[in-house]
Amino acid sequence: MKKYILIIAVLFAFVSCEEENIVFDSENGQTFANFSEESILVPTPAEGASIMVDVFVTTKADSDRTISLEVDPSSTATSDQYTISGLTIPAGAFQTTLTITSNFDALPALGRANLVLNLVDVSDPSNDLVLTDTPLELEFFRECPITPGDWVINMTDSFGDGWQTSTGNGGAGLTVTLDDGTVFEVGLCSPYDEEVGTFLTEGECTPNNGLEGTATITIPEGTTSAEWFFPGDQYGEIGFEIISPSGEVAGGYESADAGLLTIDYCK
Structure with missing residues (x-):
């Protein structure tokens, strides 16, 4: 028993000594640096948008320090679509706040710039x-x-037999879901349905x-969001265009992939 106690005491002393040697030095130690965020969506209204991201470092210095950034080759955004400021860590500080501003006019009308x-x-x-x-x-x-409005x-089918979306006999149509829970569904009737006119889940086509x-479809005043979803094109025959109230x-x-549609509400 005494032998075990001695071994434990030695291990404890060893661990204690090791822990005492770990000293965090915020002035002369190694500097670690990182972003405060990993990914951010930046919705940009006509007047532009700005978001703020911190860059942290683990040491301080007596003089200002400059942050250097590199645009990764995987980026699709062009230099006219954004600006970055705040690249200086002030003397005595552990961080700086980057301000990244997006330019509405330079962004694509549809889709996103990464x-x-x-x-x-x-x-x-x-x-x-x-x-x-x-x-x-x-x-x-x-x-x-x-x-609103x-x-x-305008819907088409190149083969001339109506829409077959998620199944060969029809399927769901294009759906528009508003923020208040209202759901619109549209599509061309298909003669392959058991009963023409029951093509859509709401029983209409x-x-x-x-x-x-x-x-x-009529989108009422006060609507803040609308999700447009297309379930697919069973035979690669379907086309449609969405016309805003302004024409x-x-x-x-x-004949593209199914999923959420990007609508240019700026038109």
């Missing part, structure tokens, strides 16, 4: 520098309020000559 930033240097010759390999990823996209969906048809083409689809 910006990936790598932290490559913090000017401080007195300390060793260790950088995290986690980049900062930003996605810029235009954000406009939804225009009548939205027109647009009568047509097999090739084309038009449906209209502009705000979105569309032609």
Whole structure:
């Protein structure tokens, strides 16, 4: 028993000595640097948008230090679509706050611009520098309020037999879900349904000559969000365009992948 107690005492003394040797030095120690965030969505209204991200370091210095960033080759954003400021850590500080501002006019009308930033240097010759390999990823996209009124969906089917979406006998149609829970569903009736006119889950579809048809949905005043979803194109025959109340083409689809649709509410 005494032998075991002696071994435990020696181990404890060893661990205690090891712990005492670990000293955090915020002035002369190694400098670790990293972003405070990993990924951010940046919806951009007409007046532009700004977001703030901190860069932290573990040591302080007697003089200002400059942050160096690198745009990763995977980025799709162009230099006119954003600006970055705040690249200086003040003397005696452990962080700086980057301000990243997006430019509405330069962003694509549809889709998103992706910006990936790598932290490559913090000017401080007195300390060793260790950088995290986690980049900062930003996605810029235009954000406009939804225009209330009548939205027109012009639908086509190149084979002339109506829409077959998620199944060969029809399936669900294009759905529009508003923030208040209202759901619109549109599609061309298919003669392959057991009963023409039951193509959609709501029991309605647009009568047509097999090739084309038009449906209209009314988005009311006060609507803040609308999710447009297309379930798919079973045979690669379907097309449609979405016309805003102002008469502009705000979105569309032609034999592409299923999923959420990007609608340009700025039109």
